[in-house]
Amino acid sequence: MSAPTTYQEGELVNLLRAKDNAAFTYLYDHYAGALQGIVRQIVNDEELSHDVVQEVFVSIWRKIESYDATKGRLFTWMLNIARNAAIDKVRSKSFQQGLRQQSLDGAEHLGAVVKPGGDDIGLKKVLLRLKEEQRLLIDLSYYQGFTHDQIARELNIPLGTVKTRLRSALSQLRTLLS
Numbered sequence: 001m002s003a004p005t006t007y008q009e010g011e012l013v014n015l016l017r018a019k020d021n022a023a024f025t026y027l028y029d030h031y032a033g034a035l036q037g038i039v040r041q042i043v044n045d046e047e048l049s050h051d052v053v054q055e056v057f058v059s060i061w062r063k064i065e066s067y068d069a070t071k072g073r074l075f076t077w078m079l080n081i082a083r084n085a086a087i088d089k090v091r092s093k094s095f096q097q098g099l100r101q102q103s104l105d106g107a108e109h110l111g112a113v114v115k116p117g118g119d120d121i122g123l124k125k126v127l128l129r130l131k132e133e134q135r136l137l138i139d140l141s142y143y144q145g146f147t148h149d150q151i152a153r154e155l156n157i158p159l160g161t162v163k164t165r166l167r168s169a170l171s172q173l174r175t176l177l178s
Helices: 011-017 022-043 046-066 074-091 093-101 123-127 134-141 148-153 157-176
Strands: none
Touching: 011 022, 011 046, 011 074, 022 046, 022 074, 046 074, 123 134, 123 157, 134 148, 134 157, 148 157
């Protein structure tokens, strides 16, 4: 008897909790690409993002018992694990030291300003309507996972200024999206 080509979410979760390898393979095959896209936006390094995704799936395997269907869908739960793992990687000392060791011209290490993917249809146009400074702050904070303190150090501006400008950028973005 062959394994099903698709699973209902509840059935998949039950099989994962039973440590079923075929269900885990199915999960990886069907969700790794989506999680890779999220991680890649935050980590901004292809090879490192693959490593983070591998760590995410190990974490999912180990933590599947903590998944609660009443709080949300399986994919949302996995997405949060992936996003948190990517942000943790970006904030890690080894990642930060790697950034410092690269030979850089000016502030290019801050990454290209907001690189929306295919899932962000329309968002790119809206972000381009923001001031360059606002796009940079949103990119660093939301796409690359920098803390406000890290942004202040990178841009050499006071922490309070970062918070004020970011709040203003988000307000402007909210206005443009409505």
